[in-house]
Amino acid sequence: MLGELWSLQGRYKTLHLTWFAFFLTFVVWFNLAPLATTVKADLGLTVPQIRTLAICNVALTVPARILIGMLLDKFGPRITYSTLLVYAAIPCLMFALAQDFSQLVIARLLLSIVGAGFVIGIRMVAEWFPPKEIGLAEGIYGGWGNFGSAFSALTLVMVAGWLSFSGGFEVDGVVLNWRGAIALTGIISAVYGVLYFFNVKDTPPGKTYQRPEKTAGLEVTSMRDFWGLIGMNVPFAAILAVLAWRLQKVKFLTGPGYTIALLLVLAFFVFQTWGIIRTNQDLLSGRKTYPKEDRYEFKQVAILELTYIVNFGSELAVVSMLPTFFETTFELPKATAGILASAFAFVNLVARPGGGLLSDKLGSRKSTMGFLTVGLGIGYLVMSMIKPGAFTGTAGIALALVITMACSFFVQAGEGSTFAIVPLVKRRVTGQIAGMVGAYGNVGAVAYLTIYSLLPLWMSGGAADADPTPAVIAASNSAFFQVLGIAGLIVGFLCYFVLKEPKGSFAEQHEGEAPATVPLA
Numbered sequence: 001m002l003g004e005l006w007s008l009q010g011r012y013k014t015l016h017l018t019w020f021a022f023f024l025t026f027v028v029w030f031n032l033a034p035l036a037t038t039v040k041a042d043l044g045l046t047v048p049q050i051r052t053l054a055i056c057n058v059a060l061t062v063p064a065r066i067l068i069g070m071l072l073d074k075f076g077p078r079i080t081y082s083t084l085l086v087y088a089a090i091p092c093l094m095f096a097l098a099q100d101f102s103q104l105v106i107a108r109l110l111l112s113i114v115g116a117g118f119v120i121g122i123r124m125v126a127e128w129f130p131p132k133e134i135g136l137a138e139g140i141y142g143g144w145g146n147f148g149s150a151f152s153a154l155t156l157v158m159v160a161g162w163l164s165f166s167g168g169f170e171v172d173g174v175v176l177n178w179r180g181a182i183a184l185t186g187i188i189s190a191v192y193g194v195l196y197f198f199n200v201k202d203t204p205p206g207k208t209y210q211r212p213e214k215t216a217g218l219e220v221t222s223m224r225d226f227w228g229l230i231g232m233n234v235p236f237a238a239i240l241a242v243l244a245w246r247l248q249k250v251k252f253l254t255g256p257g258y259t260i261a262l263l264l265v266l267a268f269f270v271f272q273t274w275g276i277i278r279t280n281q282d283l284l285s286g287r288k289t290y291p292k293e294d295r296y297e298f299k300q301v302a303i304l305e306l307t308y309i310v311n312f313g314s315e316l317a318v319v320s321m322l323p324t325f326f327e328t329t330f331e332l333p334k335a336t337a338g339i340l341a342s343a344f345a346f347v348n349l350v351a352r353p354g355g356g357l358l359s360d361k362l363g364s365r366k367s368t369m370g371f372l373t374v375g376l377g378i379g380y381l382v383m384s385m386i387k388p389g390a391f392t393g394t395a396g397i398a399l400a401l402v403i404t405m406a407c408s409f410f411v412q413a414g415e416g417s418t419f420a421i422v423p424l425v426k427r428r429v430t431g432q433i434a435g436m437v438g439a440y441g442n443v444g445a446v447a448y449l450t451i452y453s454l455l456p457l458w459m460s461g462g463a464a465d466a467d468p469t470p471a472v473i474a475a476s477n478s479a480f481f482q483v484l485g486i487a488g489l490i491v492g493f494l495c496y497f498v499l500k501e502p503k504g505s506f507a508e509q510h511e512g513e514a515p516a517t518v519p520l521a
Contacts, residue, residue: 011128014200015137018121019144021081021196024189025117026148028088031185032057032095032108033320034153034338035160035178037327039104042178047468049101051453052250054320056108058449059243061115061442062236063268068116069435073212073428076202077124081117085193088114092186096179105252114189115442121145122434126423127203132360135420139356142415143348149319150345153338156181210428217276218301218432221290225298226280230273232302232436237269239443242450296426301433303499304418304425305440307373310488311414313444314380318411318484319345320445321452322404325477328470329388330397343401347408354409355416365421365502370495372414377488379407384481387474424502452480 008016032039032053040050072080091111098104121141129137163180202209212219220226244261247253253261282288322344327337359368386400422437423430455476456468468476 011204014128015125015141017196017200018077018081018124019141021085021192022117022121022141022145023148023151024085024185024192025088025114026146027152028092028111028148028185028189029057029115030149030152030319031092031156031182033149033341034156034323034334035181036324037334038160038178043098043100043104045101045104047456048250048453051449052246052252053104053108055243055246055446055449055453056105057112057320058115058316058442058445059240060109060112062239062439062446064113064116065119065435065439065442066236066272066432067435069119069432069438070216072120072123072431072435076209077120077127078197078200078202081120081124082193082197084114084117084120085196086190088193089186089190092189093183096183096186101250102252105247116435116438118142118145119431119435119438122419122422122438123431124200124202126427126430127207127209131424134423135356135358135360135365135416136353137356138419138423139353139359139416142356142419143350143352143354143412146315146345146348146352146412146415150342150348152185153319153323153342153345156185157335157338159184212279212428212432214279216274217272217279218436219279219426219429220283220298221295222298223283226276226283228298228302229276232298232305233269233272233276235443236272236439237265239446240265240268243446246450246453297500299498300421300425300500300502301436303494304422304433304437306491306494307369307414307418308437308441309444309447310373310484310491311376311411311418312438312441313448314376314484314488315344315408315411315415316441316445317448317452320449321477321480326400328473329386329477330391330400332397340397340401340404343405344408347405348412351409351412352416355413356420357416358413359417359420365417365424366495366499369414369417369421369499370492372410372417373488373495374492375410376407376414377485377490377492379403379410380481380485380488383407384478384485386481387478388470421502448480448484451483452476455479 006012036050036054039045039053040047045053068080068084088111091107091114095104095107095111098107122138125137125141126134160178160181163177163184218229220229241262244253244258244265247261248258277284283290319341322341323334323338326332326340327334330337332340355368355372358372359365362368382403386403391397391400418437419434422434425433456472459468459472459475459479
């Protein structure tokens, strides 16, 4: 496969076009992080407000990934991805034109939907590659696409500076047109969405795109799995309620608005639960019993959801705060801090494909998953030691960068390992499973970012709208990485002792598929 990767024909053409679609969604999704301090200064925002925007940036991705997983299984990845890419231009332009905090929040909430794009490509790649190569193929898709966040950190400050000829906001003697830079990312995404639609197909020639009979909720194959699915849907509503509470704390939602938001969260949970009941009504009534060969254990999905909390959820949280972390820890210019912070996501280029390749080659996808998850837990605990004064001078910054990249390898290799397993659980509902696992990544991100936003307040006992002192910020950063590390170690333990090896992990073809339906090029 590695030798044929650059042929740009058949399935490899689809892979490259799809990872670049994902790349653009991440450029759009993370276009705030490198410009956050500039936006804060331009519009006079407080630290709690700018951290709330970071939470909003991942909030609606939770329900969006679930809903897009349903649409994906029904309409196919070609139409779904193209539509999402074009849509991205709308919230980008809204954010670029925003004049106050309320407008910024609305734009970021709508923009967080773009983060659901990842789910679409998982199904597209799974349609074009056989199980024995799924790890590396999904790893390339996820890893090279994830690099979009690093690309944003590396380039958007420079793009904003280049666009300053048409006006901008001056920070530390540098004029940055942050509005133009963010708008440009959305416009490029929309143009590519049109190109993607006309250059890909859902499946290889001669292969049928398998759709579930119902897409209102995930299909399960036993009553125990039904109740497990209901239970694992509770955190989706809970994390949206946390978001509403956070918006109320920064006075974006007032009394009536907060009540309405909570009612909408409740409505979402009821809608989601009713969809699950409708999809599985034959199972619930006893009219349908699944034969052994058609069953799958929802427990597998639940463990993968937890792994994605600690790897992708933590990556989203860390990428959102890392530019500011380097800027404040080492007193660096914004552009330099952005370049250093991009190293965390830069590792994606090799780490996520590497995690998928390890999963393909080591003979046990379960053990690979466990090893990488434990490794990320240890990596975050080591990152918690990076503090002002502990790492000094150029050598200290270099050591901190090496630690950051080493931790990032385990985080993103773990992501690759997760989605080397997801398409093998149950093929006809891969979109919905990928949507749920992906959504749990955002549950983790919102939970982690909420903890991150509250740590300075808890540690200082200060007012909610007060900027914390540098000492409090340093202590809260250290505690934040410790939270990430402990969570990783717990889930790593579950991978070793609860997760099971998927059936057909290293087969030449998908289950029930003739060899001729998977062309090499």
